[in-house]
Amino acid sequence: MLPLTYALRNLFRDKPRLAQTVGGSALVVLLVIAATALNGGMKQVLSASGSEKNIILLGAGSEESIQRSEVSPLLGGIAEAGVRGVSKTLGRPAASVEIHYMTYLTDKEGRKGQGLFRGVTPRALLVHPEVRLLEGAFPRSGEVMVGRLAWRKLGIPEASLKPGASVTIDRSPMIVSGVFAAPGTVMESEVWAALGDLHMLAQRQTVSCVVLRMDDAANFPDADLFAQQRLDLELTALRESDYYAALSSFFKPLRVMTWITAGLIAAGAVFGGFNTLYAAFASRIRELATLQAIGYGRGAIFLSLVQESLIACLAGTLVASAVALFLLDGRTIPFSIGAFTVSVTPQVALAGLVTGILLGILGAVPPAIRCLRPPLPKALRS
Amino acid sequence: MISCKSISKSYRKGANTVTPLENLNLEVPRGEFLALMGPSGSGKTTLLNLISGIDTPSSGTLVIDGQNIADFSRKQLTKWRSQKVGYIFQLYHLIPVLTAFENVELPLLITSLSRAERRAKVEEALDLVGLMDRSHHTPAELSGGQEQRVAIARALVADPPLLVADEPTGDLDRESANGILALLQSFARENGKTIVMVTHDARAAAAAHRTLHLEKGVLLSEDPNLTSL
Known part of the structure; x- marks a missing residue:
C-alpha cells in the first residue's frame, strides 16, 4: 500500500482542482441530504398524522377529501351509540364531530394566508390525544386555537398568532385563544375553532366527518359494518391511518420527482468528477508508472487514487453536513395540507455519507483505470 | 547474472510491425558495470526495459x-x-509531493520491514549518496544532481542485485555527472551490484567495465573498458 500521506499531499498539488472536487461533491451531498430530509419529513408527518385506532366516518364517495365530505351533524350521537368498541374517558365516548374547511386567515397587519381550519368540540381532544395545549385555552365561540406550525403554513409571522392576538377569518374577527402542539402531525399547522363558528364560516349545516377513537384498532370491522348497514346516512368508514396513507401516496410523484432530480444532478456530478479526476491523474501518468517500476502493483496505486478522490469527496460531505445542520435542520416547510419540520437525522446524515462515498469511488474508478492502462514502457516516457 | 538468449521484441504500430530488438544474445556477469550505447531508436532502452522487467520479450x-x-x-x-x-x-x-526521505523509503514500504528498520536503511542509503542533510527536502528544493542522488538512493535502498540506469547523467552538468558515475562505479566495485546503464555519452560509458553498441536492434561491438575501474 502507498502511504496515506501520498494521497493527502497529492490533493493539495492543484488547489483550484481540489476546491472544485470538494465543492462539487458538497453540493451534490447537500442536495441528497435535502431531498432525503424533505421526503422523510413529509412522509413522516403524513404517516404520524393518522392513528390506527381512529376511524373517520365520512360521506360516501368522499374518501379522498374530508373537506368535500358532508354528513349529518347528528351522526356523532348516532355513531357513539351504534358502533361498538368506541373508547370512553370518564364516561364520555371519544367521538369528535368535525368540519374541515380551507380558508384564509388575516392578521392584524393585513397579512393573509390560506390554511386548514378544523371546527371542533372539546371532544376532539379525546380522539386526538397527541394534541397538547402549549399556551392559552381551548377555543370558545369567536376564538381560534392555532397549531404551533400554523404560522409557517399561513406565511404569517409567529408573533401575529400569539394568544390574545386579533385575526380575521374570512370576514369574521376572532381572537387567538391558545397555541397547541401535536408533534409530528399535520394538525400542528391547522387552526382549530369552535364547531358552531365553522358552521357559520363555511356556511354549511352539515359537518365533514365524525372521528371515533376505538379501544382497539381491531374494532374497525364494527365501525365498517355500522357504515354499511346505515344506508340512510350514506357513510364510509376509513381508518385515519389509511386516509393519511392515501394522502401520502398522492404526494408520492412529488417525492419521486425530488429523487429523480437529485439522482440526475448526482449523475452529472459523477461525470464532472470523471473529467476533473482524469485531468488530475493524467498529469501524473509517468509518476504512476514510476511507482509500478519500483514494484508497486496496479492495485495498490489504484487504491491510492481512489483514496485521494474519497478524501476530497468526504471533505465535501463534511462541508455539506455542516451546511445542512445550520441551514436545513429544524426548518419548517409548508405544503398543501400543512407543514413539516426538516430534520437532519442520523439516517439522513448516513444517506449523505453514502452519497459522498459513492461519488468518491465512482468518480475515481474510470479515470484511475484509464491512467493505469498504458503499457509501462510507454507510461514511463510520457 | 543476466543471460539473454535469442531475445526479440516487436510490437505493432498502426499497420506495421516494429522490431526494436532482434535475436539478441548477451551475458552480463554479476558485479559488472555495463554501458549500452547507440543512436536513438537503436533498441537500447528497449533492452534495458526487458532486463529490468518493465517489458517482456x-x-x-x-x-x-x-x-x-x-x-x-x-x-x-x-x-x-x-x-x-x-x-x-x-x-x-522522484515523487514531487514526498520528501527525499519518503522517496527513498518508497521501495521499502512494500517489504515487511518495521518502521525502525526502514528508517535505518533509508538513512544509510541517503548517507551513501551524501544527502543526509537534505532528507526532509522535497525534490523541488533540490538541485538536479541532488535529485539524481536521491533517485540512486531509492534504487539502492532495498538492496537489489541489479541496477538499471537510463541516461542517468543525461540531464546533469559534468561535475554532477562525474559524481553520479563515481557512485555507480563504487556500487559495482564495493557492493557487487550488476549495473546496466544506457547512455549517449561516451565519457559516461567510459566509467563502465564494458560498453556495448546497439544499432537497429542488433549488438554491433564490444568495447572492453575495464581500465576505467
Missing part, C-alpha cells in the same frame, strides 16, 4: 539471477522488480 529467454523472467506474469514481474531491480531514470522520476 516477444521471444527468447531472459534469465536473471537464475529466473527466466520472460515467462513471468505482470504480477510476478512487479514483485520481482521490487526485490531484484533498482531503476535510475534520466529525469529522476
